[in-house]
Amino acid sequence: MELTIWTYEGPPHVGAMRVATGMKDLHYVLHAPQGDTYADLLFTMIERRDHRPPVTYTTFQAQDLGGDTAGLVKEATQAAYERFRPQALLVGASCTAELIQDDPGNLAGSLGLPVPVIPLELPAYQRKENWGASETFYQIVRTLCLPHAPPPTWRRPPPEGRRPVCNLLGPTALGFRHRDDIREVSSLLDRMGVDVGVVAPLGASPADVARLGEADFNVVLYPEVGRTAASWLKRTFKQPMVETVPIGVGATRDFVREVAGVAGLDADGALEAVTTRLPWYSRSVDSNYLTDKRVFVFGDATHAVAAARVASEEMGFKVVGLGAYNREFAREVRAAARKLGVEPLITDDYLEVEEAIQEAAPELVLGTQMERHIAKRLGTFCAVISAPVHVEDFPARYSPQMGPEGANVLFDTWVHPLMMGLEEHLLGMFQDDFEFGNDRSPSHLAAARPSSTNGRAAEAPPESEDLGKEGATVAASTPAAPDGAAPEAGEARATSTSAPTPAGTELVWDDEAQAELRKIPFFVRKKARRNTEAFARQQGLTEISVETLYEAKAHFGSR
Amino acid sequence: MSGAPVSTVGSSPSGCQDLPVLKERGQREVFCGLTGIIWLHRKMQDAFFLIVGSRTCAHLMQSAAGVMIFAEPRFGTAIMEEKDLAGMADMHEELDRVVGRLLSRRPDIRTLFLVGSCPSEVIKLDLAKAAERLGTIHAPRVRVLSYSGSGIETTFTEGEDTCLTAMVPELPEAPADERSLLVVGTMADVVEDQMRRIFDALEVGPVHFFPPRSTETLPPVGPGTRVLMAQPWVNETMAALRKRGAVRIPAPYPFGVEGSLAWIMAAAEAWSVPRDRVLEVTARARERGTAALARYRETLEGKRIFFFPDSQIEIPLARFLRRELGMRPVEVGTPFLHREHMGAELDLLPADDGLVLSEGQDVERQLDRAFAAGPDITVCGLGLANPLEARGMTTKWAIELVFTPIHGFDQAGDLAELFARPLRRRGLLEV
Ligand code: SF4
Numbered sequence: 001m002e003l004t005i006w007t008y009e010g011p012p013h014v015g016a017m018r019v020a021t022g023m024k025d026l027h028y029v030l031h032a033p034q035g036d037t038y039a040d041l042l043f044t045m046i047e048r049r050d051h052r053p054p055v056t057y058t059t060f061q062a063q064d065l066g067g068d069t070a071g072l073v074k075e076a077t078q079a080a081y082e083r084f085r086p087q088a089l090l091v092g093a094s095c096t097a098e099l100i101q102d103d104p105g106n107l108a109g110s111l112g113l114p115v116p117v118i119p120l121e122l123p124a125y126q127r128k129e130n131w132g133a134s135e136t137f138y139q140i141v142r143t144l145c146l147p148h149a150p151p152p153t154w155r156r157p158p159p160e161g162r163r164p165v166c167n168l169l170g171p172t173a174l175g176f177r178h179r180d181d182i183r184e185v186s187s188l189l190d191r192m193g194v195d196v197g198v199v200a201p202l203g204a205s206p207a208d209v210a211r212l213g214e215a216d217f218n219v220v221l222y223p224e225v226g227r228t229a230a231s232w233l234k235r236t237f238k239q240p241m242v243e244t245v246p247i248g249v250g251a252t253r254d255f256v257r258e259v260a261g262v263a264g265l266d267a268d269g270a271l272e273a274v275t276t277r278l279p280w281y282s283r284s285v286d287s288n289y290l291t292d293k294r295v296f297v298f299g300d301a302t303h304a305v306a307a308a309r310v311a312s313e314e315m316g317f318k319v320v321g322l323g324a325y326n327r328e329f330a331r332e333v334r335a336a337a338r339k340l341g342v343e344p345l346i347t348d349d350y351l352e353v354e355e356a357i358q359e360a361a362p363e364l365v366l367g368t369q370m371e372r373h374i375a376k377r378l379g380t381f382c383a384v385i386s387a388p389v390h391v392e393d394f395p396a397r398y399s400p401q402m403g404p405e406g407a408n409v410l411f412d413t414w415v416h417p418l419m420m421g422l423e424e425h426l427l428g429m430f431q432d433d434f435e436f437g438n439d440r441s442p443s444h445l446a447a448a449r450p451s452s453t454n455g456r457a458a459e460a461p462p463e464s465e466d467l468g469k470e471g472a473t474v475a476a477s478t479p480a481a482p483d484g485a486a487p488e489a490g491e492a493r494a495t496s497t498s499a500p501t502p503a504g505t506e507l508v509w510d511d512e513a514q515a516e517l518r519k520i521p522f523f524v525r526k527k528a529r530r531n532t533e534a535f536a537r538q539q540g541l542t543e544i545s546v547e548t549l550y551e552a553k554a555h556f557g558s559r
Numbered sequence: 560m561s562g563a564p565v566s567t568v569g570s571s572p573s574g575c576q577d578l579p580v581l582k583e584r585g586q587r588e589v590f591c592g593l594t595g596i597i598w599l600h601r602k603m604q605d606a607f608f609l610i611v612g613s614r615t616c617a618h619l620m621q622s623a624a625g626v627m628i629f630a631e632p633r634f635g636t637a638i639m640e641e642k643d644l645a646g647m648a649d650m651h652e653e654l655d656r657v658v659g660r661l662l663s664r665r666p667d668i669r670t671l672f673l674v675g676s677c678p679s680e681v682i683k684l685d686l687a688k689a690a691e692r693l694g695t696i697h698a699p700r701v702r703v704l705s706y707s708g709s710g711i712e713t714t715f716t717e718g719e720d721t722c723l724t725a726m727v728p729e730l731p732e733a734p735a736d737e738r739s740l741l742v743v744g745t746m747a748d749v750v751e752d753q754m755r756r757i758f759d760a761l762e763v764g765p766v767h768f769f770p771p772r773s774t775e776t777l778p779p780v781g782p783g784t785r786v787l788m789a790q791p792w793v794n795e796t797m798a799a800l801r802k803r804g805a806v807r808i809p810a811p812y813p814f815g816v817e818g819s820l821a822w823i824m825a826a827a828e829a830w831s832v833p834r835d836r837v838l839e840v841t842a843r844a845r846e847r848g849t850a851a852l853a854r855y856r857e858t859l860e861g862k863r864i865f866f867f868p869d870s871q872i873e874i875p876l877a878r879f880l881r882r883e884l885g886m887r888p889v890e891v892g893t894p895f896l897h898r899e900h901m902g903a904e905l906d907l908l909p910a911d912d913g914l915v916l917s918e919g920q921d922v923e924r925q926l927d928r929a930f931a932a933g934p935d936i937t938v939c940g941l942g943l944a945n946p947l948e949a950r951g952m953t954t955k956w957a958i959e960l961v962f963t964p965i966h967g968f969d970q971a972g973d974l975a976e977l978f979a980r981p982l983r984r985r986g987l988l989e990v
Pocket of ligand 1: 033034035036095096591592593612613615616617619675676677678708709710711
């Protein structure tokens, strides 16, 4: 039993709904109580879908429990078939129905409907949304494609005298920018001379899924949903799978090379299809200020790993944290984290993520809507790179994450929240300008930070302004080490001849040092404070003066 | 509306009492009772709501509350996992551990509600027993209560009803000879303050509100207690209060000028305050309310309205819109109809030709009826609103009617605005 306040993923049947809702002419009968219909609003409100999700909820009540809940499943399935006339039916249980063990898949199967009935077994007390989506898509693909499977000895002939054809696998309803990624990747493939056969599940009907095996190869756009099905197709239909996710310039180039290899095209020619502004914008001198900006990356594994690469190799940021909430893909995250020299964070506990972010003191967070809120509380910037999604993640304009245009979008959305270089310098040089107010955040940062005038500086303890009011509450209620008490790994190893100050001893900042600390831009102030205190403890000091501050700075370096 | 309405409760020959009710049983498109936590945890500021449930329950809370602020809320879900389902003894130990950690992190909590869900009900996890045990462990700092918000037993606002019912035994005994007024059902704080001022002026009191803003000062109850229901969904709470000697004052619900006046008038009568005195005290508020409503009459008069069932507030709202703004209810759906507590409303709602009252839901059939009726505006849940808009229908999100201050004279205009805005908006858009 785990106490959860906010979750990154819903239950697995919500993953199944993302698949079903993305598809056409498919219907999902979900054995579930009335309240589970809340999931409809995810699609109609967050994604602004103009149709109800194709889901029938059996709506059993307490009074039905001793009686005939199985009968309800049959009735609901029959009625749903007659009303919606789908090409195929999904039938499964939500968490509650799983406990009453009606076996809805079998019940529905026994009705003898003239369409495939695909039973879903999604263990609600073990698995989560992404797994549910992946499993559902796999079951649909298996059921509908198996009748068309070639004999095991069959070998796929290369495409000759025609353009190669691929499927795009993995996009779903409620996916983070899936709508635009499909268009972007399709157009990139088109420029390379590759046609897209079927995109699935998003936009596909069961009939479309049934012809997945006709394509020459599969592109796995979202491994969280599409990889299991693609692996099965690879084994069964001998379709190679392209696994590079084209997020960022480097990955898009790798993707093009991989596609070219699989499709038998000339990679050099194909690379000309990748034209994007990101490399030049990153080289432009105004981007100098982006150098070594500290970023913390968290999301689903695919988006997080991709974002970390873009951040470090294409923006010149310093990745100070990398993590993902889906354990199924922890291996990929660990590998990427190792390359970047950071500790991987694999957790679905947002409090743990919040602590890690606080600890890493980033200047920019690339995360989900959860991290956006965390960042807001901590008074730092955030750009959203991954599901779970919010209505803002469905912009009216074309805004892919993948391919050449996706790279442009990443540059704009990540750089936008950061302060422009000159503005930052001016702020640094003229802290005492009353309009800047050295505690103020830049005007475009929405977080409600107390804007104090310098006059208040001496009264308030330095850290109290590093957090908004909400943040302070959270910090107080988080059983973490008190601010400043835990130096970063490695920092404690500083050579010192004097005995360290005992951990419990309180460090006193003298007035001048406090005032000096306030001159440091707010987004690094907390780190400076922590480093200084760690340094002071190593030196066995109990009082911190301006000298201590600068000695600490020299000791740790300015970054 | 010409002049301020001054009529109070009284059966009208044309009321809805005898109208047959269409009872439906099928797929529902409504929240479960857990959702009540969204306003209850804001109302009772020292209470924490711990749902004992599944990832679905946690996801529901997040999705339903997600549109709101993301501060650390005073609710959470103890998510049951595979290993918990293996043995019951473990489950109680696990619960003790989760609660222990939670309470040590949140020293501000005075009342902890263990909230049952469908999974906890199905496995028959005894939360009442758990509450008793935990109550002993954490006494006297924290009171621990339990109630069910499960979707197999409660529909949306019924979650508040089960919560308040669980609190009734905790209410202190009121002195038997003291008469007091208890207003039951969550209203916005600002509305409570308005009502309190009016009752004070009428010397009706002492007045207590239930649920209270702090669980440290629970309202007393006893044979001298007279109850005004502020929300139509506190039916079981009323029954529990009755067992403690409280007496309900029959009244319509305080929506619109007419409803608010009748509601206050009913309490005043119980305190033998002359009618004229009520009219005098409420005169200015009624004038303001009536003037505010007049502005919406043009937009709303004659417009046909269709209610999907949501919160049990549908019949009182239909009555308000019909009588004070001239709208034409086509179908009024309610998840549950309590004939006694809805009596005054049924008397007032005219049984217009073709009006359908429905209870329960079969959403597909109801959608068929809605499409056939072609109303000017449809009140429905968030899952239905956009799909209906996409078909050219104008909708009003039902949930906003629960999350907005709409009771009383000074909110009558705001209430009308909620229905007028979607219509006005449709008129504005040229693309
Ligand atoms: S309907 Fe039941 S299982 Fe679903 S969210 Fe509500 S309490 Fe939880």
